[in-house]
Amino acid sequence: MGVQTDSLLRYRPWRGTPRGPLWGAAAVARVAVRLLAGRRLFWGLAALGLMVFFFFFYAQYLFVWIKTFTDETVRFAGVPVAVADLSKFLGRVNLDGSVHTFGNYVWFQGYILVIVLALAGSVLVGNDFAHGSLPFYLSKPIARRHYLLGKVLAVGAVVNLFTTLPAVVLWVQAGLLFDWHTYYVDNFHLLVGILGYGLLLTVTLGLLTVATAVWVRRTVPMVMAWVGPFVLLRMIAEWVVDGLKYDPRWRLIDLWNDLYLCGLWCLGADPRTIRPPAQPDVWEAALVVAGVCGGCLLYLRRRVQAVEIVQ
Amino acid sequence: MADLIRLEGVTRAFGPHVALDDVTLALPPGRVGLLGPNGAGKSTLLKLLMGLIPPTSGTGRVLDQELGGDRDAAGNWRLRRLIGFMPEADALVPGLTGVGYVGLAGELYGMPRREAVRRAHEVLSYLGLEEARYRRVEEYSAGMKQRVKLAQALIHDPPVLLLDEPTSGLDPAGRDAMLRLVRELGTEHGKSVVLSTHLLADVEAVCERVVILAGGRVRREGTVTELRAARRDRFRVRVGGDGAGFGRALAAAGVAVLGDDGRGEWRVAVPDGWSNRGFFRLAAESDAVVRSLVRDEETLEELFLRAVSD
Numbered sequence A: 001m002g003v004q005t006d007s008l009l010r011y012r013p014w015r016g017t018p019r020g021p022l023w024g025a026a027a028v029a030r031v032a033v034r035l036l037a038g039r040r041l042f043w044g045l046a047a048l049g050l051m052v053f054f055f056f057f058y059a060q061y062l063f064v065w066i067k068t069f070t071d072e073t074v075r076f077a078g079v080p081v082a083v084a085d086l087s088k089f090l091g092r093v094n095l096d097g098s099v100h101t102f103g104n105y106v107w108f109q110g111y112i113l114v115i116v117l118a119l120a121g122s123v124l125v126g127n128d129f130a131h132g133s134l135p136f137y138l139s140k141p142i143a144r145r146h147y148l149l150g151k152v153l154a155v156g157a158v159v160n161l162f163t164t165l166p167a168v169v170l171w172v173q174a175g176l177l178f179d180w181h182t183y184y185v186d187n188f189h190l191l192v193g194i195l196g197y198g199l200l201l202t203v204t205l206g207l208l209t210v211a212t213a214v215w216v217r218r219t220v221p222m223v224m225a226w227v228g229p230f231v232l233l234r235m236i237a238e239w240v241v242d243g244l245k246y247d248p249r250w251r252l253i254d255l256w257n258d259l260y261l262c263g264l265w266c267l268g269a270d271p272r273t274i275r276p277p278a279q280p281d282v283w284e285a286a287l288v289v290a291g292v293c294g295g296c297l298l299y300l301r302r303r304v305q306a307v308e309i310v311q
Numbered sequence B: 001m002a003d004l005i006r007l008e009g010v011t012r013a014f015g016p017h018v019a020l021d022d023v024t025l026a027l028p029p030g031r032v033g034l035l036g037p038n039g040a041g042k043s044t045l046l047k048l049l050m051g052l053i054p055p056t057s058g059t060g061r062v063l064d065q066e067l068g069g070d071r072d073a074a075g076n077w078r079l080r081r082l083i084g085f086m087p088e089a090d091a092l093v094p095g096l097t098g099v100g101y102v103g104l105a106g107e108l109y110g111m112p113r114r115e116a117v118r119r120a121h122e123v124l125s126y127l128g129l130e131e132a133r134y135r136r137v138e139e140y141s142a143g144m145k146q147r148v149k150l151a152q153a154l155i156h157d158p159p160v161l162l163l164d165e166p167t168s169g170l171d172p173a174g175r176d177a178m179l180r181l182v183r184e185l186g187t188e189h190g191k192s193v194v195l196s197t198h199l200l201a202d203v204e205a206v207c208e209r210v211v212i213l214a215g216g217r218v219r220r221e222g223t224v225t226e227l228r229a230a231r232r233d234r235f236r237v238r239v240g241g242d243g244a245g246f247g248r249a250l251a252a253a254g255v256a257v258l259g260d261d262g263r264g265e266w267r268v269a270v271p272d273g274w275s276n277r278g279f280f281r282l283a284a285e286s287d288a289v290v291r292s293l294v295r296d297e298e299t300l301e302e303l304f305l306r307a308v309s310d
Helices: A021-037 A040-066 A083-092 A099-130 A134-138 A144-162 A164-177 A180-186 A188-216 A219-243 A248-253 A255-267 A282-303 B042-049 B073-082 B098-108 B113-126 B142-154 B172-187 B200-206 B224-229 B243-252 B277-285 B300-309
Strands: A073-076 A079-082 B005-014 B017-027 B031-035 B057-062 B083-086 B160-164 B192-197 B209-214 B217-223 B234-241 B256-260 B265-269 B288-295
Touching: A021 A040, A021 A099, A021 A144, A021 B098, A040 A083, A040 A099, A040 A144, A040 A164, A073 A083, A079 A083, A099 A134, A099 A144, A099 A164, A099 A188, A099 A219, A099 A255, A134 A144, A144 A164, A144 A188, A144 A282, A164 A180, A164 A188, A180 A188, A188 A219, A188 A255, A188 A282, A219 A248, A219 A255, A248 A255, A248 A282, A255 A282, B005 B042, B017 B042, B017 B209, B017 B217, B031 B042, B031 B172, B031 B200, B042 B057, B042 B160, B042 B192, B073 B083, B083 B142, B098 B113, B098 B142, B113 B142, B142 B160, B142 B172, B160 B172, B172 B192, B172 B200, B192 B200, B200 B300, B209 B224, B209 B300, B217 B224, B217 B300, B224 B300, B234 B243, B234 B277, B243 B256, B243 B277, B243 B288, B277 B288
Parallel strands: B031 B192, B031 B209, B083 B160, B160 B192
Antiparallel strands: A073 A079, B005 B017, B005 B057, B209 B217, B234 B265, B234 B288, B256 B265
């Protein structure tokens, strides 16, 4: 053990003033993010997310640049293409610093985010259950809500790193590309909308990730569990609404679409411009999102029990 | 000085199941062993002491801090800052280094980050983990894991250490070292220790007082010496000569022979009002000789078994 008389000198009493449990939640979040950053897979996925961001970043630049050549043609692989046609195409995908630029960006990042969150859930929360770390946290002067807050904050940091932060950068870039004197003032509501969308994603995906991780714990089962709500239900919703022409409310089973609708509402999008056109009302989507959050909270309240500390 | 633990009529029920039944205890600061079979109520008592659950009825205090359970959050934080808890389960956070793990514990106890990290280094050095501070905790050996768990309980310098099976999974050398360390924390640094264990030898090695729980009730409580001395009807008699005749004479006089080690030493239980002269008188009548007669102090194990079966 190596406890010698001289080593006792190194033990000294601590007489500082302890801080409140919210600081503990912040420590949980910080350590959780650091744990995630230690995974190579995370950085691989971050690189993919960066590619999506760069696509939007340079395409916005391209859109502005191309508009300066209105009567000319450019050559793609030796084929002359009218600049007007190109800008029409880029306009259709909304790479013009408008509401749908940011909405689409978050939508496309969703594909990568699903895998990132599966990894985050298993590393940050699943491990605590699989390795019995819960007693370590809950025997300290923090409550269950502080533990959960720390984990949700960590997941939120990841979500915002992939969605909100790059979207804000795109907004700043759009202002610089267009007339920044008017863009930033006229489109300030877009910045607020981006932050609102980010908050919505943070809360919903944070709770959903933590709840799913508590349930399945490991990365691969988590990816499979995520595939259900984010891929399978989306395919079913599209098939039922677009293929069978059923009520658009069937799209409510697609949670990512619900978040998208709520996000576009935050951004102030005209509902008629949302594609695909047959969509449920925003309040209905918001109700589903609130229901999912409530369900997750109830589940977490039941599963994250302080009484598990002592077996 | 305030009592380490003071419980007055504490009952804790989970639905129809009563885990702790009208427990009244007053333990002074010091090293206390908490003994009991599975289902005795030890875990429930630990949860109550940490303020994780409130008592169904009754009141309690740890170092003058009231037990409130989840009902009193601020009181609970104060209570848990008094306690350093070392769980039986691994309870490690994979991916963290030793110093990261212990530092995180410090922050959870409310220490500022810089102080938590500095103190983590100190505590790990004190516990002999200086060389392993920057290794990941999941790579530690069983002994190192136990020590790092003790370090996270010690980080905020609590006056009370609540140790749940601290020697679980250790080899004999590691176990001895851990017990020496726990004892030293009590004697050298004035920590009060509540040691919950199944291992009576651990309690004997470390604790001054013992609380034996069974069926949700306190069956025995006191210092190890007091509890052992409480049994005054047992003797060890070394016999020479006609042992068989002496045995029959003892039985006729109401003395029960509890054991014979085969080398002439018997353990006997005498009836009320028995005088030790009776041994010599009966021996003389049976052509036997009493070579030695000493009071048979009950081992802690025997005491435990008797307390549990009462």
